[in-house]
Amino acid sequence: MKKILAVALVICLVFALAPMAFADDNPVVKIGVFEPQSGDNGAGGKQEVLGMQYANYLTPTVEIDGVEYDVELVYADNASSNDKAPTAAQDLISNGVSLVLGSYGSGVSIAASDTFSNAGVPAIGVTCTNPQVTSGCDVYFRICFLDPFQGTVLANFAKSELNATKAYCLAKLGDDYSGGLCNFFIEAFGKENCVYEQFPEGTSDFSTYITNAQNQGCDVFFSPVSTEAAAQIIAKADTQALGMPILAGDTWDSNVILNAAKGTDVQICVTTFYQEGANEEFDKGIKEWINSDKTALANNGGNDELAAVTVMGYDAYYVALEALKAAGSTDPEAVLEVLPALSYEGVTGAIAFDENKDAIRDSAFVKECNTETGVWDFVTVATVG
Numbered sequence: 001m002k003k004i005l006a007v008a009l010v011i012c013l014v015f016a017l018a019p020m021a022f023a024d025d026n027p028v029v030k031i032g033v034f035e036p037q038s039g040d041n042g043a044g045g046k047q048e049v050l051g052m053q054y055a056n057y058l059t060p061t062v063e064i065d066g067v068e069y070d071v072e073l074v075y076a077d078n079a080s081s082n083d084k085a086p087t088a089a090q091d092l093i094s095n096g097v098s099l100v101l102g103s104y105g106s107g108v109s110i111a112a113s114d115t116f117s118n119a120g121v122p123a124i125g126v127t128c129t130n131p132q133v134t135s136g137c138d139v140y141f142r143i144c145f146l147d148p149f150q151g152t153v154l155a156n157f158a159k160s161e162l163n164a165t166k167a168y169c170l171a172k173l174g175d176d177y178s179g180g181l182c183n184f185f186i187e188a189f190g191k192e193n194c195v196y197e198q199f200p201e202g203t204s205d206f207s208t209y210i211t212n213a214q215n216q217g218c219d220v221f222f223s224p225v226s227t228e229a230a231a232q233i234i235a236k237a238d239t240q241a242l243g244m245p246i247l248a249g250d251t252w253d254s255n256v257i258l259n260a261a262k263g264t265d266v267q268i269c270v271t272t273f274y275q276e277g278a279n280e281e282f283d284k285g286i287k288e289w290i291n292s293d294k295t296a297l298a299n300n301g302g303n304d305e306l307a308a309v310t311v312m313g314y315d316a317y318y319v320a321l322e323a324l325k326a327a328g329s330t331d332p333e334a335v336l337e338v339l340p341a342l343s344y345e346g347v348t349g350a351i352a353f354d355e356n357k358d359a360i361r362d363s364a365f366v367k368e369c370n371t372e373t374g375v376w377d378f379v380t381v382a383t384v385g
Contacts, residue, residue, distance in 0.1 A: 026061065026067075026068050026069055026070045027067065027069050027070070028069060028070045028071075028072050029062065029064065029069040029070070029071055029072070029098055029324060029330045030072045030073075030074045030095060030096055030097045030098060031052075031071060031072070031073055031074065031097060031098065031099060031100070031101060031317070031320050032074050032076065032092035032093075032095070032097035032099065032100035032101065032102075032121075032123075033049055033052060033073050033074065033075045033076065033092075033100075033101055033102060034076055034078060034085075034088060034089060034092060034100050034101065034102035034103045034108075034109075034112065034123065035048055035049050035075070035076075035077070035078065035101075035102045035103050035104055036077065036078050036079060036080040036103065036104055036105055036108065037049070037075070037077040037079075038077055038079050038080065039079045039080025039081055040080045040226035040227075040228045040229065041080040041104055041105045041226050041227070041228075041251070042079075042080060043227050043228070043254060043255075043256050043301065044104045044105075044226075044227055044251060044254055044256075044307075044309055045077075045080070045102075045103070045104040045105070046299040046300075047104075047254065047255075047299065047300060047301075047307045047309050047310045047313075048102070048104045048126055048127060048309040048310065048312065048313040049075075049299070049313060050290070050296055050299055050300060050310045050313065051286075051309070051310040051311055051312060051313025051314035051315070051316070051317070052073060052101060052313045052314065052316065052317045053073065053296070054285075054286050054289050054290075054296075054310075054314055055313075055314045055317035055318060056071060056073055056317060057289065058285075059071070059317075059318070059321065062321045062324055062325060063325065064324050064325060064327075064328060064329065064330060065328040065329065069324075069330070071321070074092060074095045074097055076088035076089070076091045076092045078102075078103055078105075078108045078112065080105060080108065080226070081108065082107050082108055082110075082111040083111075084108075085103075085107075085108040085109075085111035085112040085115075086111060086112055086114070086115045088112065089112035089115040089116055090115055092121075093115070093116070093119045093121055097121065097332075098121075098324065098330045098331070098332055098335055099121065099122045099123065099124065099320055099323060099324075099332060099335050099336075100116060100121060100122070100123040100124070101123075101124050101126055101313070101316045101317065101320060102123070102125070102126060102128075103125070103126070103128055104126065104127055104128070104251075104309060105128060105177060106128040106129060106130030106132070106133055106147075106176045106177040106180070107130075107175060107176040107177060109123075109125055109128040109130075109133045109140070110130065110132050110133055110136065110137075110176055113133065113136060113137035113139075113140055114137070116137065116139050116140065117137050117138055117139050117140075119332075120139065120332055120333055120336065121139065121332045122139045122140075122141065122323075122332060122335050122336040122339055123137075123139055123140045123141070124141050124142065124143060124316055124319060124320060124323075124339075125140060125141065125142030125143070125144065126142070126143060126144065126309070126312050126313055126316045127144045127250055127273065127308075127309050127312050128142060128144070128177075129142075129144055129145065129146055129147045129150060129177070129181070129249070129250065130146075130147055130176050130177055130180045130181075131146055131147065131148065131180075131358075132176065132180075134356055134357040134358055135356065139336060140357060141339050141353055141357040141358075142357070142358055142359055143312065143315060143316055143319060143346075143348075143351050143359045144250075144273060144312060144359055144361070145273070145359065145361040145362075145363075145364060146358060147177075147180050147181045147184050147249070148184045149361075149362075149364070149384055150181065150184070150249050150250070150271050150364060151181050151182075151183070151184025151185040151186075151187070151188055151249075152184065152185075152188040152384050153271050153364050153366070153382045153383075153384060154185055154188075154222065154247050154249065154271055155167075155185050155186075155188035155189035156188065156382070156384070157247070157269065157271075157366055157382060158189065158219075158220045158222070158247060159189065161379075161380075162219065162220055162245055162247075162269075163219070164218075164219035164220040164244075164245075165193060165219055166193050166194070166195070166216070166217060166218045166219050166220075167185070167186075167189050167193060167194045167195070167218055167219065167220045167221075167222055168194075168195045168197075168212070168213035168216060168218035168220070168221050168222065168244075169182045169185060169186055169194055169195065169196045169197070169222045169223070170182075170196075170197050170198070170199065170206075170209055170213075170221070170222070170223040170225070170233075171196075171197075171198050171199075171223070171224070171225065172198065172199055172200075172201070172203075172225050172226070172229065173198040173199060173200050173201065174201070175225070175226075177224065177249075177251070178223070178224050178225045178226075179198070181224045181249050182196060182222065182224065185222055195212070195213070195216045195218060197209060197212065199229075203229070204232055205232075205236075206229075206232055206233045206236045207236050207240060209233075210233075210236050210237055210240045210242055211240065213242070213244070214240075214242070214243065214244075218244060219244055220244055220245050220246075220247055221237070221242060221244050221245070221246045221247070222246075222247045222248070223246065223247075223248060224248045224249035224251060224252070225248075225251070226251060227251060227252065227254045227256040227257060228256075230248065230251070230252055230254075230256065230257055230260065231256055231257070231259075231260040233246070234246070234257070234260040234261050234264065234266055234268070235260065237264075237266045238264040238265060238266050241265070242266065245267040245268070245269060246266060246267065246268045246269070247268075247269050247270070248268070248269075248270050249270065249271055249272075250270065250271060250272045250273060250308065250309070252268065252270045253270050253272040253273075253307050253308050253309065253367075253376070254301070254307055254309075255300060255301025255302070255303060255305050255307065256301060257270075257369060258301075258305060258369060258374050258375065258376070259301065259374065261369045261371050261374075262371055262372075262374040263371060263372075264371050265371070266369075266371065267368070267369075268368065268369040269366060269367070269368045269369075269379065270366070270367060270368075270369075270376075271364045271365065271366055271382070272308040272364065272365050272366075272367065273308040273309070273311065273312050273348050273364070273365065274306075274308035274311040274312070274347070274348050274365060275308075275365045275367060275376070275378050276305070276306045276375075276376065277378070278347075279347050282311070282314075282347050283306060286306065286310070286311075286314070287304040287306065290304045291304055305374075305375060305376075308348070308365070311347050311348055312348055314346075314347060315344070315346035315347055315348050315351060318344060318346065319342065319344050319346070319351055322342055322344050323335050323338055323339055323342055326338040326342060339353065339357075340353055340357070349361070349363075362383055362384070363381050363382065363383045364381070364382050364383075365378070365380075365381055365382075366379040366380050366381070366382050367379050
């Protein structure tokens, strides 16, 4: 009798739970997330992914050709490594993704471009700013501004706002992003007025480079490197009394930088894609979501300070949904066909692509680290005439 009652109870539970378990029988469309979750750029990659996850949380389905699909984010950690990027890209392709978002880091995006191209899978770069990402790949698009623009904005800011006449530029040897952005900065600032050095992989002591900048009589220290290297540079700049502002690009728009700079006498200015406060409704919603999830909070550096890459990740997710709707299909080839004419009004502004598959963007936010409060202060919106 006890066995009969136990079986009956199990049957009742199955029927009770059946509507909940099988209510959603939607087909699934997969969007690849090609981002660093480890390595030098792991912190920035995690923040970029947060925006995609928040967007997926708000909008977990999409209607494609009259059919409601559940949207699944499929992750592949490129580990901030050009060597590992092709394998991570292939993992996404093997998982049957319709398109890919990422990556934080131009080098890994360039390294994976042939893999995506050979498979015919479109990729939408979120914050990979090096021109080679799209120029060398027929399936790569991007929603961010490019380094020729960003480098010029930073050079103009150094000269006009910081009154700099000589600049020290430091990049990581072999790194497409920092090396490329330094070159564009130098071109705009004037090669004859710049000192350029590169540090090798594995460097952890930047004291020599700080000393070199001081001895060369430079007025500004430009180093658009990874957040891991940035934190070490800031520490040395403080202990050695650098005596000049530090400038960097979008990678430094991170809690890692704010935490490293708080309580120091180091002045830091960066260019980026979004300033917290530009859309208060959005800011409020994503901050509440970050604070409600321990993993999200940890991936954001332990607080709810909003990085521009997170907002760009959010916009990229909705661009992907628009592409799927416009294609009326989950087939990567169909998605690729509609991307050139696609447009979307995002939190970070209007998004559309030019003939090179690059975003049509002509402005950047410049902000400065407040070393007392540990937040970014808005400076200006910069353009290039």
